[in-house]
Every structure is written in C-alpha cells, then in structure tokens.
Amino acid sequence: MSTSEVNPEFDALLHYLKQNCGYDLTGYKPDSLMRRLQRRMQQLGIENYTSYLQYLQAHPQECAPLLDTILINFSGFFRDRNAWDYLANTIIPQIITSKQPYERIRVWSAGCASGQEVYTLVMLLVEILGIEQYLQRVQLFATDIDEVALKQAQQGIYNENEVADIPTQLLSKYFEQTEQGYVFCPQLRRSIIFGRHNLAVDAPMSKIDLLVCRNVLIYFKRETQASILVRFHFALTDKGFLFLGNSESLLNDRQIFIPVSLKHRIYTKGEKLGLDEHLLILPQTHNRKVVDPLTTKIHIWQAAFKTSPFAQLAVSYGGCLIVANEQAYALFGLTNSNIGALVRDLEIGQIVNSWALMRQLNRDRHPFSLKNIKWVNDNGTTYLDIHITPILDPEGKLLGANLTFIDVTQYIYLKDEIERLNSTLARVTQELHLTKEVLNSTKQELNNTQKESKNIH
Template identity: 45%
Template sequence: MTDSLNTEFEALLDYIRRSRGFDFTGYKRSSLTRRVNKRMQTVDIQGYGNYLDYLEVHPEEFNHLFNTLLINVTAFFRDRPAWEHLSNEIMPRILQTKDSEELVRIWTAGCASGEEAYTIAIMLAELLGVEQFRERVKIYATDMDEEALNQARQATYLASELHGLTAEQIEQFFEQNEERYTFRKDLRRAVIFGRHDLIQDPPISKIDLLVCRNTLMYFNAETQSRILARFHFALRDGGFIFLGKAEMLLTHSNLFTPVQLRYRIFTKVAKPNLRDRLLLMAQTNSEEEINSLSNHVRLREAAFESGPSARVVIDANGSLSLLNDRARSLFGLTVQDLGRPLQDLEISYRPVELRSCIERAYNERVTINLRDIEWQSPQGEITYFDIQVVPLFDLVSTILGVSINFIDVTRYKRLQEELEHSNQELEMAYEELQSTNEELETTNEELQSSNEELETTNEELQSTNEELETMNEELQSTNEELQTVNDELQRRSEELNRSNAFLEAILTSLKGGVIVVNRNLHVQIWNHKAEDMWGLRPEEAVEQNFLNLDIGLPVEQLRQPIRDCLSGPVDGVSEVVLSAINRRGRNIQCRITCTPLIGEQQQIQGVILLMEEC
C-alpha cells in the first residue's frame, strides 16, 4: 500500500514538472506530502491519482497548490541579532576589500515577497549613505513563486508587515499612502527581482554576499549539495553566505567555513577540489551527466589520495596546489593550507630546503633526487625519506609546477643497520614493525568507524532540526491565514451589528406596530409599538404562531388577508380595519396593512403587518 502511494505521489510530482516546469523532486518528501495533503483536504479529494486528474481538469488549481507548497514566511530584519552582526562585522569586511567606486553585488535567493531584499537595501543605505548606495549597490532577489515576486516588485506593505523596522527606518525609507507603505523608488531601482530555480537555473556570478535563509532546509541532502556547489561558484573569493538558523553546512567544509556559526554566516573556501569545480561547470540536473563527467576525476583523486608515499604538488606561482592523505598526516597540513605560498609552510625547509631544489628542477628540467633525508616527527620519531622533485610540463613543454614525493625509506634504513648485526635481529625488527603497522591500521579503522557513526548521527540531528523548522514555518503560515480569516469575521460581525442596530432604530421610530410573520405564520419581528398596543413582549411573541396569540385583536380575521399576500403578486397590498381592545382595555379601531415580505429572486418569504389606531 505504501509503495503504491509513493508511486502515485512521484507521478504527481512528475506531472507538475512536465506541465508547469516546477521541479519538486529534490524537496524533502515528508514536507511535500504534508503540504499536498493539506491542499487535497481543502478541495476534498482522496488519493494522489485523483488529485492529478483534478489538476488536469482544473488548471487554475496549480496556483493554489504552488501557494501551499512554496511557504513564503519572511519579515523585515527577521532574527534581528543576526542582521546586526551582519551589518556591524561582515559588511564592513566586504567594503574594506573594495575600491570606493567598485560595485557591491548581493544575491538573496528565495526572497519570497521581498522583505529580505529591502532589509539588505536598508542596511547598506545606512552603511554607505543614500548617494553611495544608488551608485554602488546591486541586489539580485530571486524566487520560484511568480505571485510572491509580483508582490515584491510592488514594494508596498501594510503597517503590520513593517513590525521589524524602527520608526526612523520607516520614516526614512518608506512613503505612506493611506494605510500602505511603499519603499522609496530611488532606492528600489537597485533591487532586481527575477524568477530563478535553484535546482535547474545557473547561478548569478561575482557575488559578495549571498543570503539564502531557511530555503535549503526544504531540500534533501543530495539537492542541498548541488545547490551549495552552485552557491560556491556564485561567490567571489572571500565572499560570504548568510543562512537560516536551521542550516549548518557541517558536512560541506570543503566549500564553506564558518565565520559566525551562531548566526549561520560562512565564507567561501578558496579552492574546492577538482570534482567540485567540474560539478559547478556542468550546471546540470542529470546525475548521469555529472557522473560521466567526473568519474575519471574521482578515480584520479582516489589514486592520488591513497598513494603510499607522501606527495605534494606546487604550482608555477609557488603555491601549494595538491597534497594527499599521507602528506597531511605526516606534515600536519590541512585542506585550508591549499593555495598558501610554499615559503609560508614548514615543509619548505623541513626535513630539507625545498625551494633551491625546485629552482634547480625548473632550470635543468630534470628530476632531482635526494637520498636518506632524516626527519623527526613532532612525536620525536626519526623517519628517513628519499625525496623526488619532479617538474611538471603541459603538452607544449610549459612548466606547470613540481610534484614532490616523499618516499619513506626508514624501514630499509633500519634493515640495513640491523643486517650489519645479524639476520636474526633483522627478522625480529621486521616482525615488530609489521605488528606496529597492523595495530595502527586497526586503530585507524576503529577511528574511521567512530567518525562515520558521529557524522551519521549529526546528519540525522540536522535533518530533524530542519524538519522542525519547516513545520514551524508551516504553522506560522497557517496562523497568518487564520488571523486573516479572523479579521474578516470580526469586520463582518461589526457590519452585522451596525445593520441590526439600524433596523432596530427604524422599527422603534415607526409610529405604528410592526409585526413580521414568515410563510408558516410564525412571528419573526414584534416591535415596541406592537408591545405597547397589545401588551405582549417580543420574547413572548417571536416564533409563536400569530393566529394563536391571545391579544385584544381578532387575529383570526387576518388569516385570509395574510394568505392573500403570501399567494398574491409581490406588489400586492391589502388593508383591513378591525375593532379591537388594546392592552389598557380601551376599545379601538385598528387599521392593519398587509404587505408581502420580498426576499431573494423576488420570492415572497412572509408578510409585514403595519397596525395603526384609527
């Protein structure tokens, strides 16, 4: 049964993608099914297959479905402490790296109805001043939801939607028109809105700050990785990315490193590995194409990483370009050292002076071999290396850099020393070394297993956190909808109260008694003048059969005039004069005018009896 439901749901997503170009296959299934089920309940449909048929017959339903799936929860300066840190610490760092006339490029991905984009505009206008802002700032705001983008382009908001702004900011950056506030047009020109699919469309490039808050949490882990690779391509070197409070990037340290983890602000790692760069260049949603493009690259990287000898590659500019796992473990290097000049690293002079060897390899265009180089590890262990400095050339013999191989010859060195004493001592030393290596491998495997378990647990916790944040935003969206309905009901109640008060005033002001009966002759209205004439209170008369009332009026004589009104023309009016006794016991002549009560579509719903003393 579950497999059948999953198949029907995937067929529904495929139909949405083919017919409207919205690809939701990369979104988390738990969130998607919850939102689709909510919409199906609204239109009273059971089963995803039936809902697909409904979409085919009612294309206008797509807009309602997209408004339900694309949760647009946003506000001005949402999570204000994070924005204050961005304004006080991050933006000044960005501005310090730029010339006084150089453009500042910002991208807010998943901008919804625009509050976030205008928040950035307000922040930069306060930092730079209005004139500098107009000349230097470009803010690109993108989203998949065209309806939300149209609202954002208008830049008009209710007073209740500006609660995140101070009174000074509202006065400085908005123009009031009756009950709505419009963002200043001269600053609005710096904000460019456009439809953009993070999964399918290529990223905007050369971005200084990328704001994407509480958007990644709706995607599954695989789609998040593809989007983050594109974000990495979009940012300049040293650029920053500002995420939502449920988004951590702990498993993407090769692309971004934390600047302020509390506020989810990260900076771009300068040089990703080659596979990441190929993924960025591919800009495709097809896993087959990505795997085809990078399959041989992964093989080369795996071979390089698993080499038994420590190996580093220096480019022609003298910067560290590549290093394998053995080199990292031996010399204490990390991926953060990639791109640093060789001269700034300890490996340039320990265990041997490498710069002169590199220069010689460049000049002579031959491999330089160094034998039995002694190196002492931080733990005090003595290791011997044969070092090879190999120049690297392209197809036209242009020097690209050098590969430096550290071949561990410690064991052979020790074997030579032990061989001088005895074969027996050599065998013992070899067995001890072998045992040590096996223990080290066992320890490494145990540590690797523990590390993988910790990573799995962390990813599960991250996924749970993102799911909770998603549900929180859904609840917030539902609460806003309920508040809107409540406001409308309150307004309708006030209108009804005014109408009832107005009708009551009319009935009270009439000099004659007014009695309204429905088609079953049950009293619906009994005004105060009727009470004064016949001594019967409204609560005693309403919903009673008029002909059964015991009052001083011979009501039985009104049966026929009332029936004539109910069955006659809509403009038919009859009048009779009857002798009666009022509530004070006085004999009176009472003129009674019977008029049809006209309802919708000119249907007679009852009779109005107007009674006056002659």
C-alpha cells in the same frame, strides 16, 4: 505512508508540475511536499494524487494556489535582529573596505520570498554607504522560484503587522504610508534586479560579495542542499560571505565553507571544490550514477587533472568555466570567483571562442587541436598549443569540453631564431659565393693584365 516507498502516483504528479507548471520540486523533502499537497487536496475534497492530477489537467489555473501552499514564503523585516546587527556592524564594513571605490558591490538574496529581507538589506547598505554611493556601487539581485511572491516583492507594499519590526526612524525614512499600505522607496526599489530562479537547477549568479539565503535550505533533501552549496561556492568571490538562517547548518562532508560566526550563521569560503563537486552543477549530472566520486573513472580523471604539468580547464556547453587546475589558475590569473563565469568575459576569452569550440565538438564529437595560438597580455607575448577534448555523458550528449594548454613560446622563439640563423647563413653563403666570384674575376683580370704586360715587353 512511508516516503521511502515507491509512489508512482506522487511521482507522476511531480512530473506533471515540472513539465506543465515549470516547477521542479523533486529536490524537496518528500515528507514536507506530501503534507502540503494533501492539505491542498483536502481543501478541494480530493482523496488521492491521481484524482488531483486529473483535476490539475482540467484546471490549469490550479497551479498557482497549489504552489502558494507548497512554497511557504515566510519572511520578515530584520528577522533575528542580532544577526542583522552583526552583518551591519562587522560584515558589510569588511566588504566595503575590501573594494576599491570604483568597484561594484554585488549582493544576492536567494529565495527572497515576498521581499522583506531584500529591503532589509537595502536599508542597511544605504545607512552605511549613503543613498548616492549605494545607487552607484551596489548591484542587488533578488530571486525566488515563486512568481507570485516575486511579484509581491517587486511591489514592495506591506501592511502594518508586516512592518512592525522595522525601527521607527527607518520606517519613516524608507516607506511611504498609503491607502494600500506601507510602500518601499520607489527609487531604491527600482535599483533591485528581481528574477525567477530555481536554486537546485539554475546556474548561480557570479562574483557575489554577500549571498543571503535564510531558512530556505531546510526544505531540500540533503543531496540537493549539497548541490546548492556548491553553486553558492561558485557564486561567491574569494572574500565573499554567505548568510544563512538560524534554522540551518552546513551539511557538507568537506569544509567548502568555514564559519565567520556560527552564532549568526555567517560563513566564508573554505576548501576549493573538487572535480566531483564541480560536476554537480553540470546539466543532468545530479544523478549519483553519473557523478559518484567513488567511481574509478572519476578518480583517474581527477588525479590526472590536478597533477597535470599543463594548464587544464573545463568549460560547460553553455560556455561557463566549471573547473581549472592550479597551473591554469597561475597561467590565466584565475580566482575562485571566476568559476561559473562566462569564458568570453575572462582573460582566456582572448584566446578561445568557447561558442565556436562547442559547435565544432557538437558536430564532430572528437578531439582537435589549435596550434601556435598567439596571446598578448601585460606580461608579453605567449604562444600556446590548445588540445580540446569533448566531455560526453553516458548517452553521448555533449556536456562541455576539457582544454589543455601547452606553452610553446620557447619553441616558437627557437624556431624563429633557427629561421633567422638559417636566413643569415644563406645570406652569408650567398655573399661568400659572390665574393668568391669577384675574387675569381679579379684574379682572372690580374692574369690577363700580366700577360698583356709581358707581350708589350
């Protein structure tokens, strides 16, 4: 059966898994999904998707073994050893050198499966930094969509075959052999932040220095891969690195990532993202009809946004910075690593309350302005007029807001100067009036004195 054909039974099954099991698999390659579903159905003696859907509805516990079949969690310690050696000898030292001693080093293992690559990362970092510096400086996030695999990763227990590729000195240093198997060092294991995360749907981590996602993208459709890569671009700092698997290559039409080592599949940030790419990570905007960059509306908005003489930025409904023009970068000292961060955590958070803005836009659904907002920073005091416009989807749902900042500092100072001059003029006028009255009084007294003197004579 061709996967390009409409298959309502297959679609209904995917919809059920999304709504009732919490797994959105619509971004995965249909051919691969169908093969794995049919493998599970054959194990149960079920012939078609409709019958299997009925079986799922009657046996909710079936979700777990099905997802074990679908989400192939193949991993290994030091898989593709040359790539890990290059990472340890070249990339990680660069990351450490680029940081101040007090700065955190943030690492994200995306699609961590059962944890072998996470613990490989930990061993490399500890060998380079030392355990004390590692515990003080490194934040390591490990995420996967498969909760069963995550649980296994958190336990950090592996059998003899699974640890076969770990060098002997590292195995004895970081693992304890028990009756259950080889257990990774509890102190280091507790330092890792594990969490369930769907790369195609959920918001990415932020300010990441090293993002490891190996042989995961190959299971997704091309469009989903592009969306995930945009999220990875958001996640990385300007000097951050992306580490992919040997089976993967970047399929973006634009070079938003450039290779550091093609041989080892290590990349860093390339071109800045365009507005259409930023929109890919907004809720419900992965539909091509909504974000097709060829539409006239998007082109007009993008051109106006980029060339505006005023600082402009867009904020998602959840309060995250999703795009900014060059003027906003300069005004607020933004970097690419700030994209995707909560506005409240940025410099701009001193000026605007994104939560209050969204609440007002959600209630009123029309633009409004904030006048003469005072902003005090290291460069002095600035006054801004802020114009806020809602961003709505075709159904009228609020996706976020566009903010335009107009620097009115010189007008405020000019107004203050005019008010000061007017006040001075009024004071001088009053003093002149009083002086005139005194002069008239003195003149009158002098006339009276002269008259009295004549009368005496």
